[in-house]
Amino acid sequence: MERYSCHDCPTRPLCLAAGLEPPMLSVLSDCILAGRAVRRGERLYRAGDAAVSCFVVRSGAFKTMVESGDGTLHVTGFHFPGELLGLSGQVDGRYRDSAQALDTSSACRLPLAELPTLWRLRGGASLLRLVGLCEHQGAEHAVNLCRPAADARVAGFLVSLGRRMKRLGRSERCLPTPMSRTDLANHLGMTLECLSRVLARLDRAGVISASRNQITCNDTGRLAALAGHLDH
Amino acid sequence: MERYSCHDCPTRPLCLAAGLEPPMLSVLSDCILAGRAVRRGERLYRAGDAAVSCFVVRSGAFKTMVESGDGTLHVTGFHFPGELLGLSGQVDGRYRDSAQALDTSSACRLPLAELPTLWRLRGGASLLRLVGLCEHQGAEHAVNLCRPAADARVAGFLVSLGRRMKRLGRSERCLPTPMSRTDLANHLGMTLECLSRVLARLDRAGVISASRNQITCNDTGRLAALAGHLDH
DNA sequence: CGACGCTTTGATTAAATTCAATTTAAGTGG
């Protein structure tokens, strides 16, 4: 586990470092431990591990999943740079979910022991914003899952993903899908056959262009209309 | 807005006061503002309001909801004593959801300005636990919503609600349902007709006894089997 | 008592799941 500086981090404006000046930035850097690169399929943490840290994605992408009592696996989320991971361990000190890399990825480790220091950086605002974002995404997803039509759920997910890409300074039309169709369908509460049909339908209608690792949005207007419900 | 003491609070062991001794308890009491009783239908806060506080439910019950772009209303959660409310305001300083009382209820106000003090009480552990619980419930609900069968979603909700009652020291079989069927169906991603049929089915099968404001669980085993997926 | 909102029940329609087969892509080793 090597020390790592926040000064040259590409996701700096999205992370706890947002708005920090060099002296405070060094304080932050001293709290954070850079994780080594995590290869595709490797796990950042596992359900049941002692939750001693939270994580912020630095590059690549992760999926989080929970295993149910009956052995069923459920994909709870996909996580891109600047997003918080590992909050699930705060109830009883053990992670409830597992985080697996979808590509070669990396994440910064925020030891819980350093939280008070991180808190002081900007009066807790940065930390709260990150937690709030995490909670907001979960809530938005829950609303999306309540849509009865599969098309609406897929469209909602794509619109939401587009916003996250925009936040990263990338095009909101160019949506990376490093996850498998099976994972995505699972996350959206439908079978992979159903997801495949929806994507084919939207593709045929000219709304998107779907390929294995990327979905391009050709008509954001119609996609938003299909999603309908997402705020602003 | 009156001052209120934590010493004689019934939900004290579930709140930030958990494990605090009298001297520290007074520090906590000084941070917290007791909300006046909120009558059925009144709102604790509204979407768009400046988010200057979080809340912990003290008595009664609340529902939270978001209004979508197309005017659709979605019920994001139901909240019982000891549960955190109002975290949605942490991204941009304004609440994204509204909280409405389902019965005559009350909630303690945690001004954000006091969070650093609250944090110091027990090294942030109590606060993190409350946030973690909030996030955990959201995640559990999202998993539940992904079940294709309506019966499984209803059963999952009831099992989860039973656990929350148990946490309050009440029977896990006796489930209060102060919300309307419409609200519950909305929350569970189904039509009210569908919910009504599911409840009737479970009632006929002897698994539950459903009445307007309360659902009694007669067979926790079969209910858990229907829910299937919830961890432990 | 009667009006109103909420809930339940019934019949029909539409949609997603399931089961099954095919196509495409990816990874392996000669």
Added chain:
DNA sequence: CCACTTAAATTGAATTTAATCAAAGCGTCG
């Protein structure tokens, strides 16, 4: 580099389920 093997994704047909449309009970409150 190409053939081979295996996994992933798509497409098709039948079945099941929930949504929709419509009507009838309940319970509450003026």
